[in-house]
Amino acid sequence: MTSLRQLPELWRRFDVTVRDLPLGLLILVAALLPASHTHGTQLGGLPGRDFDALAVVAVALQCLPLAIRRRLPLLCLTLVTAGFAVDQLRGYHSLAGTAQAIALMSAGAHLEHHRRPLALLFSAAYVALAIALVAAGGTEGPSEFVMYYLAMGLVWGMGSWLRATRAAEAERRRRVAEDTRTAERTRIARELHDVVTHHVTAMVVQAEAARYLTAAPDRLDTSLAAVTDTGRRAITDLRHLLDLLSPDYGGEARTPSAGRVLTLVEQTRLAGQPVEFTEEGTPPESTGSADLVAYRVVQEALTNALKHAHGSRTAVEVHHGAGEITVAVSTAGTGTGPVSPAPAGPPESSGGGRGLAGLRERVDVLGGEFSAGRGTDGGFVVRARIPAAVGGAS
DSSP states (O other): OHHHHHHHHHHHTSOHHHHHHHHHHHHHHHHHSGGGTTOSOOOSOOOOOOOOHHHHHHHHHHHGGGGGTTTSHHHHHHHHHHHHHHHHHHTOOOGGGHHHHHHHHHHHHHOOSOHHHHHHHHHHHHHHHHHHHHHTTOOOOHHHHHHHHHHHHHHHHHHHHHHHHHHHHHHHHHHHHHHHHHHHHHHHHHHHHHHHHHHHHHHHHHHHHHGGGTTOHHHHHHHHHHHHHHHHHHHHHHHHHHHHHSTTOOSOOOOOOGGGHHHHHHHHHHTTOOEEEEEESOOOSOOTTHHHHHHHHHHHHHHHHHHHSTTSOEEEEEEEETTEEEEEEEEOSOOOSSSOOOOSSOOOOSSSSOSHHHHHHHHHHTTOEEEEEEOTTSSEEEEEEEEOOTTOOO
């Protein structure tokens, strides 16, 4: 049973010429059978003639080139047309005439260049064949020749339609692949931005604060230890992200959860930012991608607070509700620390729009709500309501 299932795959491994040859051989055998003589395509109305050696040549010339109908469609059509002309002018009227339609369809489907000139050239060749048939004593009128020409034109058109359909499908797949690559690059850029910006910002702030603690060795040691700890966390997060990018990585995607928000808060506190943290409700075992997005919202908001309002009171509130996670991060005032205060607009973090704008996109993808702007007290507030796909895969 397994061998039978593998036959189609094994057949597809053969060259296309080998796969197209059986069709030509089948028509060749059928056309050479005595019972089928003079029972094929009849064009021009010439009387039938018994098969001879030239008939075998004409039949072979029409059938065997079908093996290259996809590899060399123009050569195939030329040879088949020549055999068809001999077949009709000699009055053999063999079943091999059906190869003409197959060759025309294949040419319409697989010819890539000079399609219109070649169509005109073969149309002229058909007119010449029609004149030769009439001159040889053919009894068919112009209407029969026109009908056959239209039928062959329809076959060519079907091949052209197959070609256009195949090209459209290839373009669609290319666009899907490109969109997938773009989305993946964007996702990776966001992850790198979230990891690097937060940790590096915390390290910069901690290092700046250490400059003012040279007279207090105990506090200086604590500050430098915080820098070291932040650096280790950055290395760990980056290593995990690089593991995920590795094609050989086979583990499950381990992503930060909302339960690790407290770690962010503690790290920000060590950088000198007063942060109040409140968490309500019990997070479910699985929330899909919601916990990661909630984590990133808090991470980005705290990073902006460190950069633009260092020293200002910051409050982080996380609420686990029925089917959703609500996050609110508010920062009062503009801060008095060593980092420059925020400009008049929203404190988007650096990274080409991968800060709050990137968070808005993440939340929107999950069907949630996101807002970021000035609060009533002049501070800055980031809010997000993120639907949680309980039981879904992250």
